[in-house]
Amino acid sequence: MIAEQTLTEHYFRVRLHSEAICRGLETEDYVVQPVVDVSPPKWHLGHTTWFWETFVLVPNVPGYRIFHEDFSYVFNSYYETVGKRVLRTDRGNLSRPTVAGVYAYRAYVDEQMSRFLDTTDLSPDLNALILLGLNHEQQHQELLITDIKYILGHNPLLPAIDMPFQEHRPQNDASPVHIREGVYVVGFQSIDEQKDGIFYFDNEVGAHKVYLNDTTLAGKLVTNGEYMAFIEAGGYRNFRHWLSDGWAWVNAHATQAPLYWHQVDGEWWNYTFDGLKPVDPAAPVCHVSQYEADAYARWKGQRLPTEFEWEVAASIVDPAFNWGARWEWTNSAYLPYPGFLTAEGAVGEYNGKFMSGQMVLRGASVATPDGHSRPTYRNFFQPDKRWQYTGIRLVTGA
Secondary structure, three states: OOOHHHHHHHHHHHHHHHHHHOOOOOHHHHHOOOOOOOOOHHHHHHHHHHHHHHHHHHHHOOOOOOOOOOHHHHHOOOOHHHOOOOOHHHHHHOOOOOHHHHHHHHHHHHHHHHHHHHHOOOOHHHHHHHHHHHHHHHHHHHHHHHHHHHHHHOOOOOOOOOOOOOOOOOOOOOOOEEEOOEEEEEOEOOOOHHHHOOOOOHHHEOOEEEEEOOEEEOOOOOEHHHHHHHHHOOOOOOHHHOOHHHHHHHHHHOOOOOOOEEEEOOEEEEEEOOEEEEOOOOOEOOOOOHHHHHHHHHHOOOEOOOHHHHHHHHHHHOOOOOOOOOEEEEEEEOOOOOOOOOOOOHHHHOOHHHOOOOEEEEEOOOOOOOOOOOOOOOEEEOOOOOOOOEEOOOEEEO
């Protein structure tokens, strides 16, 4: 189990990072919600604070006084168990509470959590809940970054803003990874390690055997330059490369390039946190949907890996596998592992209720917080989503 002081330090390191991400925002930036998938930055800061108050402090601190009686309604996301909530589509209408009020909420809850962590002998279950809360906030940190990018990337001024990471950089040379035909064990393989501070989500548990054919995964992600060739070859205009749903999506949205790409005087530019910049042909392509990733693979006469091929390549065949720049689309549907059980209460709503109509992504991205990635991590989104740092790795053989 993590020592209490270490856990306190971990708590504040995570909490301060959320605020560091927002350091370059103006007050007006905190309240914008251009589309349903994007939440205002103010909401993320409030929601992650609500998690600590609702699931840790209220049940475990006798006589705890909540900060504001309306905040559970305002900052609940999808937890039916906890009660009513503001509709996701209406988060941009929350002019109140103010940004200053949300930061005051964070300060209040942080002070209460500091006292709690420093004076409470944590049970294994409570220790696990706090680790879940920290990882929950780290998930929201990545969402916070990508939501801010969507907000500013759809501002006509395309403003620049400082962020604590480098978005686009060329990849290191890496050899393809060959998986030999055989039976492999996938999934998180020790349910006892969480008690020792090693975290995993419930959708990773259920180590089981899978049979894989001889397969070779590319050592590098598809680059912007390679993806430009797909565009120039008419990839977005030829239905033969697209799944039926993907082709309908392309036509419904008149999609012609990855998100944030703009053609200026015949040249491709893209919005970055440094403002509008020429597309770097050596950087891995980013902000593509699973439909686009699949279409590109078909155009190349190849395919996307399954999530199990990806995991075996990254954790068994080649631990030095070159990953972490982009969340990598797979062709695997997001489904439960053998023996998956939904936990009781609100925590049980965390992952299992979304196992329908979503595709698995593996790896991590440049926006993923340090320490929040591992080869067994199962990210998931609907196949049309592309506001995250999503990219493409191909199966090049078999």
